[in-house]
Amino acid sequence: IKDCWPVRGLRFTAGAWHMRDQIAHDDAPVVRKLREAGAIILGKTNCPDLSWMFETTNPIFGRTNNPRALDRSVGGSSGGEAAIIAAGGSPLGLGSDIAGSLRVPAACTGIVSLKPTPGRIPTDGHVPQVRGPIVPFNTAGPMARRVEDLALAFRVLADTPVRDYQTLALSGRTLIPFTTPFAQRPVIGAVMEAADALERAGMQRRVGVRFPAIKTLFSYSALVYKHGYDDVHRILGGGTPYRLWDEIAAIRQGETRISPLLLYFFALTTPSLRLANAVGFGERSLEQARQEWLALMGDDGVIVTNVLLGGVPYHGWGYTTPFMPPMTPLCNALGLPSAVVPVTWDAHGLPLAVQVVARPGEDEVVLAVAAALEQAFGGWRLAAG
Incomplete structure (x- = not known):
């Protein structure tokens, strides 16, 4: 369990120095749901200060390394969860995501994760809590080795009914490949390979779509x-x-x-x-952008896009690339469900992952597309490090 969630009787720091001696007196609702379903809580995992970075390090516990290459970042902020799952130490984990915190670590470590539509999984008990119009930006979500495990956890965690993703047909559904500005050749290649595989599965590719990413x-x-x-x-x-x-x-x-x-x-x-x-960016401009995105996606559009701009970064990448990976926070801003799945692997055994994005409420479609990619490319591999 990521250390942004209270687990009864265990230390609960959220990576913040001034919370370093705090003990949780109760479980967060999401933790309680897991227990009631029979999950065995193995422990808490590291996160950056208040889950506010794409590097997993804090003044209490230090830095989490990537089990696939110790000199590489595990991402953040759910980096501790990603590391133990990638290393084979846990089959399933619980993280959170306000800008990519479930998806960036999954991309860095070669596992799968799901950022659900806001409201489908409760976020009560999370530290920090957010308020006002940014409440829907923060989501709880599962991380796992395989998509079928994500789906199992989603059914347990969700407050709303969950459809069986395996019953959803992808044939004929619109596929929109999209890469962000400054994306490097390897990740562009991974997106294109994923799009090719989904087209072979019957999805209908639409090209030339220009989303209002910067305004969003x-x-x-x-x-x-x-x-x-x-x-x-x-x-x-x-x-x-x-x-x-x-x-x-x-x-x-x-x-x-x-x-x-x-x-x-x-x-x-x-x-x-x-x-x-x-200068006026805020709720009104975001709502305008949301309507533009949904119109461009159409009634059944699925976006396949990059997570990172390049390969798995080295430690300290936040000093040279301090801004967030551009596509992950857009999903939070727009309320779009998204999942990350590894597609290809480089010569160093490091993953190149893609993000699957669908319309609000179509989390199960995201899982179905991610499962198709997992089947096409093989999915998770045990980290050898």
């Missing part, structure tokens, strides 16, 4: 800044917003309380997000 990303980011930053800063500061120079001084004295990468991220992004908020 600015709208999402402005809302997260306006409704999320203050709460996170307060928790990180132990009840009052942290002071950047005080934290830098603490780091220089060997008393790190907030990960340097997170301080760097906030310092670098806050001015641009403040500007995006000031």
Whole structure:
């Protein structure tokens, strides 16, 4: 269980220094659902400070390495879950996702994950909680080795009825391959290979679709800044917003309380997000973007796209690429269900994964397409490291 969820009787830190000695007195509803279904809780797994980075490191437990290559990042923020599943230590895990935190680690480690439609799985008990218009951005979701295990966990965790994904026909459904700006050749190739396989399975490819990705990303980011930053800063500061120079001084004295990468991220992004908020990006522009996306997807469209811009990154990639992988937060902003599945593997045994995206409420379609890709390419492999 990712350490953003309380598990009765176990340490519950959310990766935040000021929560390092906290013990959970009750299970989160999602944890309770798993227990009631017969799941055995093996333990808690690492996450970055308040799940706010795409690297899994924090001042309490340090860095989580990728079991496929120890010099590579495991992604974040559900990186501890991804690592233990990829290494064969657990068949199933529970994470969370407000910008890609289920999907980036899955892509980095070669496992599968599902970010569901908002509202299908409860998020009560998650730390941090979010408020206002960004509440639907944060989702709970399962991570696993195989798509059939994702589907099993989804049925257990969901508050709404779940259809059997194996009964859904893909033949004739619209397929939209899409790669984001700055995507590198290997990941573009993985998307195209996935699209080819799905076309052979009977899906109808549509090309030349141009989604309003930039407007959507600015709208999402402005809302997260306006409704999320203050709460996170307060928790990180132990009840009052942290002071950047005080934290830098603490780091220089060997008393790190907030990960340097997170301080760097906030310092670098806050001015641009403040500007995006000031010039009018927000709820109205996001709703306009949502309607544009849904119109372009059509009634039965499924997008297959990249997760990362390149191969599995090395540790410290957040310093050189501090902004989030562009496609993952768009799904949170638009309320689109999405799953990640490995497609090909490079010469170093590292995965190249794709993301499958469908219309709101079509989580089962996402699982069906992911299962088709898993069957075509073989899916998860045990990490040899």
